[in-house]
Amino acid sequence: MAQAVPAAHRRGFLSTLRIDAWWIEPLLVAASLGIFFGWLTISIFLDQWAFEIGPYISPVYEPKLFEAKGSIFISPAMVVLLGPVPFRATCYYYRRAYYRSVFLSPPACAVGDIGKTYKGESGMPLIVQNAHRFFMYVALLFIPILWYGAIKSFWNSDDTIGDTGIGIGLGSVILCLNAFLLMMYTFSCHSLRHFVGGGLDCFSCTKWTQARKRAWDWATLWNMRHRAWAWSSLVVIVFTDVYIRLVANDVISDPNTWGF
Amino acid sequence: MPTFNMRVFRGNKDGGEYREYAVEAEEGQVILDVIHTLQATQAQDLAVRWNCKAGKCGSCSAEINGKPRLMCMTRMSLFDAAAGAITVSPMKTFPLIKDLVTDVSFNYEIAKKIPAFKPRAPEADGTYRMMQEDIDRGQEFRKCIECFLCQDVCHVIRDHAENQPKFAGPRFFVRLAELDMHPLDTVDRLELARYDAGIGYCNITKCCSEVCPEEIHITDNAIIPLKERVADKYYDPIRWIGRKLKGK
Ligand code: SF4
Ligand code: SF4
Ligand code: FES
Ligand code: FES
Numbered sequence: 001m002a003q004a005v006p007a008a009h010r011r012g013f014l015s016t017l018r019i020d021a022w023w024i025e026p027l028l029v030a031a032s033l034g035i036f037f038g039w040l041t042i043s044i045f046l047d048q049w050a051f052e053i054g055p056y057i058s059p060v061y062e063p064k065l066f067e068a069k070g071s072i073f074i075s076p077a078m079v080v081l082l083g084p085v086p087f088r089a090t091c092y093y094y095r096r097a098y099y100r101s102v103f104l105s106p107p108a109c110a111v112g113d114i115g116k117t118y119k120g121e122s123g124m125p126l127i128v129q130n131a132h133r134f135f136m137y138v139a140l141l142f143i144p145i146l147w148y149g150a151i152k153s154f155w156n157s158d159d160t161i162g163d164t165g166i167g168i169g170l171g172s173v174i175l176c177l178n179a180f181l182l183m184m185y186t187f188s189c190h191s192l193r194h195f196v197g198g199g200l201d202c203f204s205c206t207k208w209t210q211a212r213k214r215a216w217d218w219a220t221l222w223n224m225r226h227r228a229w230a231w232s233s234l235v236v237i238v239f240t241d242v243y244i245r246l247v248a249n250d251v252i253s254d255p256n257t258w259g260f
Numbered sequence: 261m262p263t264f265n266m267r268v269f270r271g272n273k274d275g276g277e278y279r280e281y282a283v284e285a286e287e288g289q290v291i292l293d294v295i296h297t298l299q300a301t302q303a304q305d306l307a308v309r310w311n312c313k314a315g316k317c318g319s320c321s322a323e324i325n326g327k328p329r330l331m332c333m334t335r336m337s338l339f340d341a342a343a344g345a346i347t348v349s350p351m352k353t354f355p356l357i358k359d360l361v362t363d364v365s366f367n368y369e370i371a372k373k374i375p376a377f378k379p380r381a382p383e384a385d386g387t388y389r390m391m392q393e394d395i396d397r398g399q400e401f402r403k404c405i406e407c408f409l410c411q412d413v414c415h416v417i418r419d420h421a422e423n424q425p426k427f428a429g430p431r432f433f434v435r436l437a438e439l440d441m442h443p444l445d446t447v448d449r450l451e452l453a454r455y456d457a458g459i460g461y462c463n464i465t466k467c468c469s470e471v472c473p474e475e476i477h478i479t480d481n482a483i484i485p486l487k488e489r490v491a492d493k494y495y496d497p498i499r500w501i502g503r504k505l506k507g508k
Pocket of ligand 2: 318407408409471476
């Protein structure tokens with residue numbers, strides 16, 4: 001019998017002719033997603049380890065609708081599960097990130113993907129990713145809420161620690177940076193870009209569509225860096241949360257004008 | 261003049277093998293030049309498709325060290341002759357004809373299924389007018405040279421040939437987006453995008469954008485906007501109510 005000769009390409013999971021270190025990116029992304037989202041998940045339910053002090057409150061707990069209950073099932077931070085969490089989970093960039101690095105579908109370009117069959121987002125369950133726009137509407141509401149927390153951090157009304165009144169601390173600056181990055185992450189969203197003007201076929205037709213074109217131009221400019229906003233805002237919200245908790249639990253002290 | 265060790269696939273649909281050839285490259289040459297030198301000196305029957313040698317005809321698509329690229333736009337200076345062989349393979353997604361040449365007719369069959377541009381009635385003076393800002397988006401898409409490298413790299417059909425009848429692929433999402441965003445066009449192709457073209461299969465992992473030699477932002481500017489337009493029509497109850505209220 002004639003010996004079967006191999007074809008130009010092997011098929012199957014991880015098969016590739018690439019010789020560069022294609023696995024570094026998915027590995028780093030998977031590890032980073034695990035660390036940062038892992039911490040946020042813990043943080044949401046960790047209301048027993050102080051998350052606020054004086055003018056500062058961790059952005060994970062903004063808006064705080066009720067006091068900490070000390071239960072592992074219910075926490076004042078759970079409000080974020082309605083908006084910011086599903087917003088990120090269905091974000092076009094994070095989808096790319098976790099489909100590649102966690103679902104391995106595909107792990108990298110021209111590297112065999114994991115599934116025997118594949119339907120992507122064409123059927124249940126992933127078809128629900130189409131709801132991203134609704135989470136985007138909710139995420140827009142969180143922008144003023146986060147800025148409220150950031151601006152409030154310049155005013156200490158707690159007379160049990162330090163002076164009261166207007167002031168500034170490193171925590172206030174970090175909270176402003178956090179609010180700014182989360183705002184830019186939302187403003188650079190693909191669904192928002194579509195919503196403000198991308199859905200139009202004629203930009204020039206009326207005064208209204210011309211105004212929407214200008215909004216679309218801005219959204220496009222920010223959208224080109226969506227990945228950068230996604231990572232910077234994720235890293236900074238985790239950093240802010242950890243920083244405020246460390247200050248609130250007296251592990252480190254915050255340089256500020258109130259003197260606590 | 262460095263001598264490169266070229267590992268080139270030789271064979272047809274029944275199988276084949278990688279053969280190694282030592283080929284000299286001149287300063288400034290690209291992979292396609294070296295393949296031509298090889299053809300002229302050692303392997304006269306080597307099949308390779310090319311036309312322009314300028315990155316504009318889209319004929320010379322192949323996979324170089326496993327990455328989908330145009331042979332004529334891949335400089336030898338990217339490689340270190342001492343670092344081992346350079347592998348040149350035909351595209352994986354399409355049926356092999358011979359050596360580096362594949363049968364890309366799959367793409368032409370899809371192209372036939374996309375309804376052509378159909379403009380609205382001309383203005384009173386018999387002409388059409390469009391503003392530049394309305395066609396900028398489409399102009400990016402018209403840079404496409406139909407090299408089909410994006411189709412080749414797309415895992416939906418690369419790793420799952422069974423999806424080929426259900427999925428048009430990135431090149432045709434570019435085409436659908438171009439027509440759908442056109443200020444004069446009157447045909448609604450969103451049903452096609454959702455069903456027969458299977459845009460839902462794309463999981464926006466962006467390999468198409470990574471390999472496009474024309475640097476078209478396939479995912480950000482064509483696929484995601486098209487997904488959003490499909491969502492407007494099929495997955496957004498608020499817009500659905502809005503359309504009902506407007507009687508559309
Ligand atoms: S982004 Fe979509 S169309 Fe492009 S290669 Fe990935 S799955 Fe295919
Ligand atoms: S979109 Fe880019 S990669 Fe795809 S066929 Fe056109 S030029 Fe080639
Ligand atoms: S937030 Fe990333 S695409 Fe909407
Ligand atoms: S030969 Fe025309 S694109 Fe390479």
